[in-house]
Amino acid sequence: MTKKTINLKSAIKKQFRSQRQIGKAPGTITYMGNREDGKYAVTVIDYSEDLFDFQTLTKVEDALTFKEQVNVTWFNVYGLSNEKEIDKLGNYFNINPLVLEDIVNTNQRPKIDEYDDYVFATLKMLYLDKDYEIATEHCAIILCENNVLLFQEIELDVFEGVRDRIKNKYGRIRTRQSDYLFFALIDAIIDQYFVVTENIAAKIDALEEEVYNHPDQATAEKIQKLKKEVLSVRKWVVPVKDLVNRIIESEHHLITKETKLFLRDALDHSIQIHENIQLYRELITNLMEVYMTNMSNKMNEVMKVLTIIATIFIPLTFIAGVYGMNFRNMPELEYRYGYHVVLGLMLVIFILMVLYFKRKRWF
Amino acid sequence: MTKKTINLKSAIKKQFRSQRQIGKAPGTITYMGNREDGKYAVTVIDYSEDLFDFQTLTKVEDALTFKEQVNVTWFNVYGLSNEKEIDKLGNYFNINPLVLEDIVNTNQRPKIDEYDDYVFATLKMLYLDKDYEIATEHCAIILCENNVLLFQEIELDVFEGVRDRIKNKYGRIRTRQSDYLFFALIDAIIDQYFVVTENIAAKIDALEEEVYNHPDQATAEKIQKLKKEVLSVRKWVVPVKDLVNRIIESEHHLITKETKLFLRDALDHSIQIHENIQLYRELITNLMEVYMTNMSNKMNEVMKVLTIIATIFIPLTFIAGVYGMNFRNMPELEYRYGYHVVLGLMLVIFILMVLYFKRKRWF
Amino acid sequence: MTKKTINLKSAIKKQFRSQRQIGKAPGTITYMGNREDGKYAVTVIDYSEDLFDFQTLTKVEDALTFKEQVNVTWFNVYGLSNEKEIDKLGNYFNINPLVLEDIVNTNQRPKIDEYDDYVFATLKMLYLDKDYEIATEHCAIILCENNVLLFQEIELDVFEGVRDRIKNKYGRIRTRQSDYLFFALIDAIIDQYFVVTENIAAKIDALEEEVYNHPDQATAEKIQKLKKEVLSVRKWVVPVKDLVNRIIESEHHLITKETKLFLRDALDHSIQIHENIQLYRELITNLMEVYMTNMSNKMNEVMKVLTIIATIFIPLTFIAGVYGMNFRNMPELEYRYGYHVVLGLMLVIFILMVLYFKRKRWF
């Protein structure tokens, strides 16, 4: 009971947090996450085919020097709780306040919005943390002419591969425009989804083994927990399919036909992710069904044991009870072999019963 | 039995109420709610970038003076049971009788209708009342040139934030036209849906804790009650997605391209609400499944206890019964250690049984 | 066994009835209902803004005099089993035989068909009969220039409101053309659906109360009966949404733009009806689930009582059995306080058992 009160309180607290946003004017920048330490940093990767530069911005104003260059510049913003700095940065790039609001809204659903001068996408990074548990991080990407702005909460991310490819000139990334970087970031996020779905697949395998070989009461809870996990992964992952599709169908001048070819591949991956998740849901439902069937078969077995024992011994006990009565005049008691006859009778009943159950295939 | 009769009567009464409408000509204004006290008031907020005026209308005729001005005017009508006054107001603004019928029909499904001179939208406000229970209020909004008419049943509403923003010149609302106010009102309603869905999420969390740790018979009823609540919220909330989408795709002259940008954001929120509600339904279904599994596991456990006790003691009791028989000639009874041998035999059977159940993992 | 045979026979009889139609040429007029008394009557309401006339046609030829006039004329045909008369009437109005076939086919699915000179719609009237049970009546409407032909089986119908409005000049019906009458009839039918769905809602409420407070074996059957009722209502009601939508999107010259505005309202109602029915289905499924959970909880309770009693007394009875054995050498029997020690031992076992069950929260 006290537990429930605590839960209700936490519920109210939760509502309070999100109510910070509610009632405010649209376009008000309000951080919705739970990392309010105000940490904030911007790193810059500036590159062209021949050039590579990596810096940490000390003043947001320095962003302007990179903005005007023809080189592709990747601004990587860490920390979303510093609403003021993000507002300032957004103004330098003429970003619509509605977009800035979505950047810091960590509950924002994956989506893509096109504006005249830029394209805005927001997704969730999913990855496995140190304990091989699925972790979620909010992430927002803005594609401008020659610039890509990436906003994330913490320094841990899924983009190390992209940074390596830029730094070491792997693949074709150094020779392409900002829209290819934009694609590469989204592609890196989607790629990581496969790690997550394979982690789910592995958990399903482990649970399947458990269900078939040594199910106990905890098994059902594990299955249901996994089901919930799949549901929450699906929530973030399914809209990505539409997102990528809309970039492909977009006619925005910043997105080149060549990059769309690569996006088609990313679309394909997101469809595959989607199908996998559907499959996992069905597999988990199956698993639960197997578990329930097993439980019910066990119950059946327990009932059979009870029934066999009771059905055999209750009548025998009755017979013993009859000859344990103290009537003065019970002729059988006086017979020389009365006792042996009764014992024999009991044995016959016992054997008949056993045969009956055998024929019924109860054991 | 008497209970059922009472219910049937209330059913008939209900039908009677809604039958007031049935059979009448379309466009007949008939109040369908249950607050028939006839309370009725109209407040007016009149504003432009430099001007702010708040009044309570005493005569409906005064509305005309505001109607003609270039300032944006927000007419807020409280109380829908006064059919005559609403009819009069509607005539001043040339509102189609079909619209007036929908305004006072508190069972009206959320929808949007475009007319030549105005756009009509009706939705439900959802909010948490003092006991943190979900409450519903009917609400209708008409967007005219320079005017917005808002109809609601009681003074409690979700628009305080909008009024503040107008009064205190927060955000951009004072610089925009009536269509931005129209959007701001719809946005305020949708924003409040998040409070409601988070309340549902909190209840699911609390119930989940209950199901896993101390389920009882009331738990199932709580889950089903919550499921019903989600169903009724969904009924009012799901059509809003289409509603907002139709405003965005509308080509009505009163809705500017700039406001559509904001509406895109509202659309996004309503999609998110929809997805949340779908998710909650699945979570609740899961919860019920967990509950059923727990119950069935408990039953299993009860059966096992019964079976273990019965299976061990019924055969032993039978043996005791045999040696309680009164046959004259029962040689074992005369043996010196007959009693001790039988006791030993019983102990052996007891131990064998226990080992059998151990091997079967019954405890 | 005999029962099943009877059922099969009725099944064959049924097939026979519908086979009257099968194998015939398309466009053959074959009455499919079960009111074959041949009763047949035609009433005429003839009106314009200034004129109102009500007659009962004695000869079908008289229809022609009304047909040519500019006034709107509503021909109301009662009784569909008189195939010859309907054929004759159809010929006067140049109605396609396929349409006539559908008019008398009481199993016809709701649909709309446009022909060059007329529009044909068929729906089902649903209403509550005297015992508040849901009744269904077949109904067909033909919209011609200046004329509306309405075909129904019996005189009981849902159009009294429309007749009143024409007679008493309520609303705008007297000032409009035949397409408004056409709409008004469809609207009256749809309006009545609300009475039916509210009746279902009331039954759900009553059953809910029964399930929670005093469920018995009959409850499940009542729930399933209601579910079946909802399914059969849905069958007739769901196609109406498409039907109305197709009239709205039709470009038939007989349907004016003004009437389409009203049809939009009817569409809205039919969507709401559809949503309600979906909701009721889910509520009924919920109800069944609650019922099953209640039953299973009751079973649990029964099992617990059995287990507690058996688990406490079976071991005690065993002890009593041991000391009821007749061995000559049983030293405990000779002890002075042997009996009292054993009674005490039994009491201790009893208390331990009760404590065990308390800790298990079995009572």
Next chain:
Amino acid sequence: MTKKTINLKSAIKKQFRSQRQIGKAPGTITYMGNREDGKYAVTVIDYSEDLFDFQTLTKVEDALTFKEQVNVTWFNVYGLSNEKEIDKLGNYFNINPLVLEDIVNTNQRPKIDEYDDYVFATLKMLYLDKDYEIATEHCAIILCENNVLLFQEIELDVFEGVRDRIKNKYGRIRTRQSDYLFFALIDAIIDQYFVVTENIAAKIDALEEEVYNHPDQATAEKIQKLKKEVLSVRKWVVPVKDLVNRIIESEHHLITKETKLFLRDALDHSIQIHENIQLYRELITNLMEVYMTNMSNKMNEVMKVLTIIATIFIPLTFIAGVYGMNFRNMPELEYRYGYHVVLGLMLVIFILMVLYFKRKRWF
């Protein structure tokens, strides 16, 4: 075990049969049915408004004489296992080998294909055999200019009505072109589906009666068997809706606008069939649910009887056991009315128990 092996063998055999087709070039004519007796016959009905001729073709070459005439000619081919003759006939009419392949493929899904000179449709005839069981026959129809070719396996079919109408000049069939005959054949097939669905409906009624009044273990199997039957009917019947719709939307020169009017009617019927089948599936699911609930209620009742008896008599037997012990010093045994007091005590316990169960409403 042996059973399973047999099944597996039959499975392999089945695969063998269909593998006859697999690996061959597309357009290879391979009979897939199981009536390989090679029986083959072609009848010809040749008609115009004034002419009617019925023949049995002895040589396939004679078909050519009919082919060129302006009269409508209906070639009816019985027997599909004679691949050579069908190939020959197909060549006379310039039929694509792919079409000929589909004609003899009795597993072919219902579909329509348009070619330059002809339209090809394949469906399944469903009808009730002598034992009122649902039977399926493959059927293929080709519409050419002035000719219709109908292919079926056996002489039993659903087209007697069409033949009658041609022979006896019923309806309009003699005055129309080959496309009307094409429609009439499809219409006859669809009409027959109603007989089948009504047979299903009758079986549902009979099973419903059985479930409510005298369910036994066989009932569940009957329900499941019916469910399977509905699934297999659905498989053949559902694609027909699309098939008819595609003829209506087709712009093939052989299909006249007038015939499309009739096809609209057939479309309507196929939609109704589809809806009926959906409804039956839901009704059968309901039925199964009712059955399960009944079973579970019965189980409850059995458990109650057991619990009542055991709970009443186990404690009483314990008391009797106590006073059956043989301790030397048991003072109660010596009391004058000890026996009567104990009997009274037992009666009191008995009555208390009965009252307890009454209050619990267990009987």
Next chain:
Amino acid sequence: MTKKTINLKSAIKKQFRSQRQIGKAPGTITYMGNREDGKYAVTVIDYSEDLFDFQTLTKVEDALTFKEQVNVTWFNVYGLSNEKEIDKLGNYFNINPLVLEDIVNTNQRPKIDEYDDYVFATLKMLYLDKDYEIATEHCAIILCENNVLLFQEIELDVFEGVRDRIKNKYGRIRTRQSDYLFFALIDAIIDQYFVVTENIAAKIDALEEEVYNHPDQATAEKIQKLKKEVLSVRKWVVPVKDLVNRIIESEHHLITKETKLFLRDALDHSIQIHENIQLYRELITNLMEVYMTNMSNKMNEVMKVLTIIATIFIPLTFIAGVYGMNFRNMPELEYRYGYHVVLGLMLVIFILMVLYFKRKRWF
């Protein structure tokens, strides 16, 4: 417990394997299968109407000589783990790196991609291995002008029929262009799906027989295993429908109108496959339901046996217990026929009980 750890490890290992791909630049060729022996071979079938040539390529450079000819050339690449050779071959044909990546990605979802000079399709071959188990092989096909490149993992494949038809000039394949070969390969793959679905159908039949006649605990696991198998088949087979449809709707210059006619047939087959799989899923769900019902009926039967025995003998044993008490003053014990009267009483109770159960139809 140790088991679970092992599973988790294998899960991590699995992730490791697929992570080889993740983080790399798009277009990097990374083999994803599990046949890393590096085996690699290319065979060439070169044909025109009059010419047939079969070779095994020793150097990949030789491919160029075939490439330029007007004859249709079918390059068949066995072994996908040799990434270098595939890259080289790809370069000769100007294949996009993204395509090469998909060719060696054995987890790739079936899809079709059109490029300017070629069309790329990837599907899964499904066939039955020696133990009649369903096996899956990755397969990729590229259609170029005059050339078709086929990539597969092992030499076992489903294309023997196509090779035969080319070699022996069966059918029309030798007279057509490369797009017909492309179609023929896809058609051969789809044809083989029928073997797989019929294998599933046969397993369902066998399981059905088992469920109805001798279900045991293993049956449920077999059903669930089959269900999982169907799910995994569906995963690879369902996208093929869209794939074929997209080729048909494609306007790529390499795909001729004539071949599209044949593709329509393949589309038809893939739709039928899809429908079959849906049907199998429903049949398996039914099967599981029957199984559960059977189990629950068996449980019922067990409970009845227990209840009958216990209910009859517990009261009788109680009576025997009463007359086994050792009270000094128990007058009945002294009666001459006390014993016989009690025996008679027991018999009467026994008979009454049996009659009661008979009336309840418990046996």
